Amino acid sequence: MTSVYQTHDHHHCISEALQEARTLCQRSGARLTHLREKVLELVWQSHRPIGAYDILAELAKQEERVAQPPTVYRALDFLMEQGLIHRLSSLNAFIGCPHPGKKHNGCFLICQNCRVTQEIEHQAINQSIASCATDQGFKITDAAIELTGLCSNCQEAQE
Amino acid sequence: MTSVYQTHDHHHCISEALQEARTLCQRSGARLTHLREKVLELVWQSHRPIGAYDILAELAKQEERVAQPPTVYRALDFLMEQGLIHRLSSLNAFIGCPHPGKKHNGCFLICQNCRVTQEIEHQAINQSIASCATDQGFKITDAAIELTGLCSNCQEAQE
């Protein structure tokens, strides 16, 4: 598996994400319309979180009709419900989910230099959080774990 | 130690927080002005996160001069720099730090029903996050861990 930090054939990431989305939506009966797929594609245009208004601006460039904010937010809401993207609340931005389909709460490593963001699934973190909640008698419905710092690439670059 | 979920003498929480803030600021040479102290007091008015504009509204009620947004945001920035409050990005709101003075990244349990929010220090979580970062060669500078769900009180109430 290639790392998001390495140069790689990103078109492959995009087409894979779109294909997976189509499959999942077909299976669940959700309607992945042209607009929704387009927004998903824009979210996947890089491994950096993208804001709703940036998506709006891209849509304005690429599509005939100029969309309004609610159009974009509705598409984003749909994609989140389907588990195809995540919202990073510390950035007010959205990023594609690399392994959609299963409901999960990812842990995000956000590079403050290059902005590349990696979602990881880490058993020890999940377990410690679960046990912490149990200790407190707290029932988690949603976990936002957003770690900001420097990715390995950018650390090297700064030396 | 009384839990934030239990009924307790909250005036005690407030005065303790203010006293600790005064001590810390004196020690560090930071200027805890009237405005900043007032804002800190408002943040501590409950164990629920409060938004900047709610603080603004309270200030308008309680003070002579009507403050503007930058005034409040600057006070909040100061309080965050001093480690006296935290910002919860998933709520765009602020909450008092129960053990200020040491730099730390708290883990927050946010009840979606009563909104009471508890900051906990959990070794296993800190460790698992640190080891996760190490695995990835990632250098964390800031961690936002915000867990939303139901506190024990509200779970009981819903049965």
Added chain:
DNA sequence: CGCGCTTTAGTTATAATATAACATCTTTGA
């Protein structure tokens, strides 16, 4: 097919959160 229902998208307006830029006042220390 065609009718009606449901879902999606368009449109307009506005709410909620946050900051830029510059003016003024206050504190502090030499």
Added chain:
DNA sequence: TCAAAGATGTTATATTATAACTAAAGCGCG
């Protein structure tokens, strides 16, 4: 006491998000 630094005031505006209503498209059933 005065100059510099720091805090607050003020005005305007940027950024993010949603409410409310309208129009169009897809879909299921007779």
